[in-house]
Every structure is written in structure tokens, then in C-alpha cells.
Amino acid sequence: MRFAEAVERIERARSFAELGDSYRELAKAVHPDAVSQAETAAATRAFATLSRLYRERNRRVIEGDIADLVADGGTLTKIPRSPADSDLMEAEARALTTLRDKGDPKYRYYAPRLRDSYLHEDRERKRRRVNAIERLDGFVPLSEVNRRIDPRDAAWVWRRLLVGLGWAHRAGVIHGAVLEEHVLIHPEKHGLALVDWCYSGPRAKAIVARRRDAYAPEVLTTKTVTPATDIYMATGLMTRIAQDLPRPLKRFADGCLYDAPRMRPQDAWRLLHELDETLHNLYGPRQFRPFQL
Incomplete structure (x- = not known):
């Protein structure tokens, strides 16, 4: 040659x-x-x-919504396929930095750590914002749970999802895209982490088009994103993955799914207390249920 x-x-x-x-x-x-x-x-x-x-x-390459994720050891390197999506990578870096600096450290494991964020210039002189993020071993996205789950199993996922969202909201960060592929669970340890924070912010810069029907109405109309938006999407997610919700849980969910954001709960941690009361009335004192995919 x-x-x-x-x-x-x-x-x-x-x-x-x-x-x-x-x-x-x-x-x-x-x-x-x-x-x-x-x-x-x-x-x-x-x-x-x-x-x-x-x-x-x-190295394993995973295709995400807007970026390719290169898995290398304990790090996921996110490289946007289009340079125009670098602003979304910047939003993710900003969100994870805020959670690190302002979020209660007791709940830090509800989101991965940002290890680095930098500009990369390719051979065509196109620049992309690249994020290097902690890889969470043992976690799988809810999108890989290929069956509807027992409401008692959905209960611990729901509780932890509200804890994670409440933690983020108290730090001033809104996730903006609480979807199956962005919620990771650790089945054995009942752990949960929210990933893909590139849609975070007070206004929606983009949506996952194939999940359009899962978004709160205000995202699709005024592009406004508030804690009530995350609560709407989290509730919709739980109703999709749970099998035959009992009537009290169905009523609880309905109260979080009003079209008007002002009619929904605004505080995820306060809502968690209401969920706990509903679960206690249904199932009694909390017990650990082994969960297998």
C-alpha cells in the first residue's frame, strides 16, 4: 500500500x-x-x-437520542452527532455541575457525576461540546424492562423517582425529559438515577420526537418547563410501566396529570409524602420486595 x-x-x-x-x-x-x-x-x-x-x-458505542455514547471503563463519553446540538450538551454539563455544587450531597447518587466537559474540533473544523460522565454499573434503563410490572414493584421506583426529582428541584434544576430511557434502575439494590440532563432548563430547547405523546402539554405549546412538568412526565411514566394500578393509585396519578400545570402538584417531596400515605393504606408498612428483570 x-x-x-x-x-x-x-x-x-x-x-x-x-x-x-x-x-x-x-x-x-x-x-x-x-x-x-x-x-x-x-x-x-x-x-x-x-x-x-x-x-x-x-470500546462500546451506544446510540442515544442526540449523541453517541462511548463506554470506556467507568466513563461514558457523549459526543453529539450534530454540532448544532452542542447547546444541549452545555445544558447537561450546567445541570450536573449545579447538582454537584448546590444539591444536597445525601442524594448525589440520583444523578451521575460529570467528569469533564470540553470542546472537540473534528477534521472538518466543526466543533462539538463533549461530556464525559460517570458510568453507572449495574443500572439499566426502564426502557429495557420489557413487561408491565406489579404495582408493588412500581411503588419503589415511583418513590425514588420523586426523591430524585425533589432533590434536583431544590437545587434549581428541572430535568425536562423524564422518560423510560432516561430513568435507570438498579434492580437488586432498588437504586435509581436520572440521566440525560441535556433537556434541562426553564424552556424546552428540544424533545425526544418519538416520545412526543409522553410530554406535558405546556412543553409542546409554550415550551415552558417547571417542576410540575417533571411531575407530570414521571407520573405518566409510572402509569405506563405499572400493571393494573389499584384505584387509589390511579386516583393519585390522575391528580398529577391535569393539562394545566397550576392544577398539578408543584413539590415532588411533598407529593412523596402523599404517595407514602396512599401506599401504606393499600399495602401496610413498607417491605423490601426482591425485583428481577
Whole structure:
């Protein structure tokens, strides 16, 4: 393989897989010890890129709503597919930073940690905001729960969801997209974390189009987002995943799903106390129920 052709193929590749079976041939063609003095600088750059692609060959890439998530060890690196969505990455970084600085540390595990946020410029000089976020081991999104669950199992998810939202709201952060894929649970430990904070803020900059019907009415009309919006979406989520809600829980849910935001509960933690009373009247004192996917 000619030197110029090898350099071009390496520079075009976005992943090791795109190089096919030609790694050894490419490495031989651009090795700095095997080229002329005039080609040394270009060879050094190409060989470094080839080495990086080789190191990253086993990293898992997950396709998110607006970004590709590269799983590498304990970190998820979120890279927006469109540079125009960098403002959403900035919103996520701002939200996670606020939760870290202003949120009660006792509830910190309800959201992942932001490890880094930076601008990346690609070969076409397009800039993207990239977020490196803590990877939560053992957690799975509710979108992967492929069955309706017993209301008693839904109860602990509902409770923890209200705790997490109340924590965020007290810190001045609204999630804005409480959907199945953005709520992670740890089935064994009954843990919960809210992810994908790029839709946070007082006004909706974007929505997940395929989930349009799950949004509160005000998001689709005035683009206004308040704590009542999160409560509406969290309640709708719980009614979708729970099987045959008992009538008291159905009445509880209906009181959170009014079209007008001012008619809904505004305080997630106060609402949690009402939920606890409803659950106690239904099922008695709380008991730990093992949960398996």
C-alpha cells in the first residue's frame, strides 16, 4: 500500500472497524522508521492515529437520542452527532455541575457525576461540546424492562423517582425529559438515577420526537418547563410501566396529570409524602420486595 493512500485511509477512519483487515498493512506503510525524511512528520501523526484507533477498538458505542455514547471503563463519553446540538450538551454539563455544587450531597447518587466537559474540533473544523460522565454499573434503563410490572414493584421506583426529582428541584434544576430511557434502575439494590440532563432548563430547547405523546402539554405549546412538568412526565411514566394500578393509585396519578400545570402538584417531596400515605393504606408498612428483570 502506498504511503499517501495509507495516510488518507487512517485520517478518514472514525473507528478501528472502518479499517477492515488492513491494520498490519497500514501500520507497515506509515511506520516512521519505514518512510523518507520528508514523510516523517505525516507518518508520525498517522501512526499515532492508527495506534489510538487500535486502543479504542473494543470500546462500546451506544446510540442515544442526540449523541453517541462511548463506554470506556467507568466513563461514558457523549459526543453529539450534530454540532448544532452542542447547546444541549452545555445544558447537561450546567445541570450536573449545579447538582454537584448546590444539591444536597445525601442524594448525589440520583444523578451521575460529570467528569469533564470540553470542546472537540473534528477534521472538518466543526466543533462539538463533549461530556464525559460517570458510568453507572449495574443500572439499566426502564426502557429495557420489557413487561408491565406489579404495582408493588412500581411503588419503589415511583418513590425514588420523586426523591430524585425533589432533590434536583431544590437545587434549581428541572430535568425536562423524564422518560423510560432516561430513568435507570438498579434492580437488586432498588437504586435509581436520572440521566440525560441535556433537556434541562426553564424552556424546552428540544424533545425526544418519538416520545412526543409522553410530554406535558405546556412543553409542546409554550415550551415552558417547571417542576410540575417533571411531575407530570414521571407520573405518566409510572402509569405506563405499572400493571393494573389499584384505584387509589390511579386516583393519585390522575391528580398529577391535569393539562394545566397550576392544577398539578408543584413539590415532588411533598407529593412523596402523599404517595407514602396512599401506599401504606393499600399495602401496610413498607417491605423490601426482591425485583428481577
